[in-house]
Structures are given as structure tokens and as C-alpha cells.
Amino acid sequence: MKINKEWHEQNKMPKNADFEQRMKWHLNHLKNCSCSTNIPKKLAEEMIRKGIAIPTPE
Ligand SMILES: [Zn+2]
Numbered sequence: 001m002k003i004n005k006e007w008h009e010q011n012k013m014p015k016n017a018d019f020e021q022r023m024k025w026h027l028n029h030l031k032n033c034s035c036s037t038n039i040p041k042k043l044a045e046e047m048i049r050k051g052i053a054i055p056t057p058e
Pocket residue numbers: 003004008029033034035036037
């Protein structure tokens with residue numbers, strides 16, 4: 001597990017992030033960083049409900 005510190009520095013999660021913002025953050029995060037921050041279960045469930053594919057780390 002490697003953390004992309006630079007990406008995290010530049011991409012802080014907004015304090016009162018809504019679903020859309022959190023989803024985009026996590027999708028972006030998966031592409032840019034491989035640290036252990038996972039998509040929260042509730043957010044993942046909401047994404048599945050909306051038919052949004054969750055990319056799995058390779
Ligand atoms: Zn990360």
C-alpha cells in the first residue's frame with residue numbers, strides 16, 4: 001500500500017461533501033493513490049443503487 005501524499009495534499013475532501021463530491025473524490029482517489037482509504041460501505045451501496053460501477057484495485 002503506497003500513499004500518494006502529493007495527491008492527498010492537493011485533493012482534500014470538502015468538509016460537508018455531498019454524495020456527488022464524495023463519489024468523485026473516491027473515484028479519483030482510486031486512480032491516483034493506493035493507500036488503504038476505502039470507499040465507505042454506505043457510499044458504495046449508494047453508488048451500486050445508482051448503477052455506478054466501482055473500480056476494483058488491481
Ligand atoms: Zn490515498
